[in-house]
Amino acid sequence: MLTDQLSAIFGALADPTRRAILARLTEGDANVAEISAPFKVSQPAISRHLKVLEQAGLISRSRRATARLSHLEAEPLREATAWLAGYRAYWDASHDRLDALLAALQDDSTG
Amino acid sequence: MPKTQIVAEPGVPQIVISREFAAPRELLFRAHTDPQLLVQWLGPRAVTMSVERYDVHDGGTWRFIHRDADGNEYGFHGVFHGTPSVDGIVRTFEFEGAPSHVSLETVTFEERGGRTLVRTNGVFQSVEDRDAMIQSGMEQGVNEGMERLEELLARPTTAA
Numbered sequence: 001m002l003t004d005q006l007s008a009i010f011g012a013l014a015d016p017t018r019r020a021i022l023a024r025l026t027e028g029d030a031n032v033a034e035i036s037a038p039f040k041v042s043q044p045a046i047s048r049h050l051k052v053l054e055q056a057g058l059i060s061r062s063r064r065a066t067a068r069l070s071h072l073e074a075e076p077l078r079e080a081t082a083w084l085a086g087y088r089a090y091w092d093a094s095h096d097r098l099d100a101l102l103a104a105l106q107d108d109s110t111g
Numbered sequence: 112m113p114k115t116q117i118v119a120e121p122g123v124p125q126i127v128i129s130r131e132f133a134a135p136r137e138l139l140f141r142a143h144t145d146p147q148l149l150v151q152w153l154g155p156r157a158v159t160m161s162v163e164r165y166d167v168h169d170g171g172t173w174r175f176i177h178r179d180a181d182g183n184e185y186g187f188h189g190v191f192h193g194t195p196s197v198d199g200i201v202r203t204f205e206f207e208g209a210p211s212h213v214s215l216e217t218v219t220f221e222e223r224g225g226r227t228l229v230r231t232n233g234v235f236q237s238v239e240d241r242d243a244m245i246q247s248g249m250e251q252g253v254n255e256g257m258e259r260l261e262e263l264l265a266r267p268t269t270a271a
Contacts, residue, residue: 009121010121010122011121011122013121013122014120014121014122014123083245084117084119084245087117087119087244087245087246087247088115088117090155091115091117091128091130092114092115093155093156094152094153094154095114095115095130095132095152096114097151097152098132098142098152098153099132099133100152101142101148101151101152102132102133102134102138102139102142103133105134105138105142105148106134106138
């Protein structure tokens with residue numbers, strides 16, 4: 001079954017606000033005020049989301065006296081999407097065989 | 112670039128598989144319901160697939176078996192709901208290695224200009240069941256990726 005870490009990542013990604021936060025951080029590091037700006041959610045609520053993202057390894061946060069910055073950690077996100085890669089490859093191979101079978105069946109009927 | 116699209120959102124007990132084929136929908140329906148055709152394309156490369164029964168009617172049952180190189184057998188079975196047709200196939204799906212974990216599959220065939228988009232929507236009883244289905248299709252390469260992920264996440268973060 002899934003490792004605890006992978007479950008933490010998917011738990012973190014299962015929330016649309018957290019996904020939106022990650023999308024914002026693709027544009028660059030930001031502090032809580034900057035991240036909170038487009039949301040109707042309070043800053044403490046955003047901070048709770050940031051903690052979940054940090055525990056999942058999807059962001060890292062600097063310790064600064066003011067304006068603590070959140071930074072997107074892209075590698076865990078890339079690795080998590082590899083989870084689907086094996087399953088997709090399995091179906092892709094079956095579908096490639098279906099492609100060939102359909103071509104052969106249509107050739108037979110027109111030959 | 113793989114042609115098959117898979118959508119499996121985190122925390123949602125569903126998998127949607129879609130791909131377009133250069134054939135009319137009647138032929139895609141046949142390929143999905145004729146046992147002699149099914150065994151020619153469905154299933155992992157490393158196994159032999161045999162169809163024990165495939166009763167394509169409302170309430171009809173189906174069962175097929177995968178046999179691997181070591182002779183291990185894996186059975187799958189279910190029931191068709193409604194009359195399967197080019198307008199869609201609805202069936203239950205159960206892997207005999209995980210009894211009572213049943214999913215519901217809906218396959219649709221949308222034809223446009225001689226090409227057909229086949230979409231399979233699988234709905235599971237839990238997110239865990241959905242995740243187990245995805246893991247079952249993993250190949251060695253992805254397992255290695257998982258080990259690398261565990262190592263990566265075990266490293267201390269840069270945040271103080």
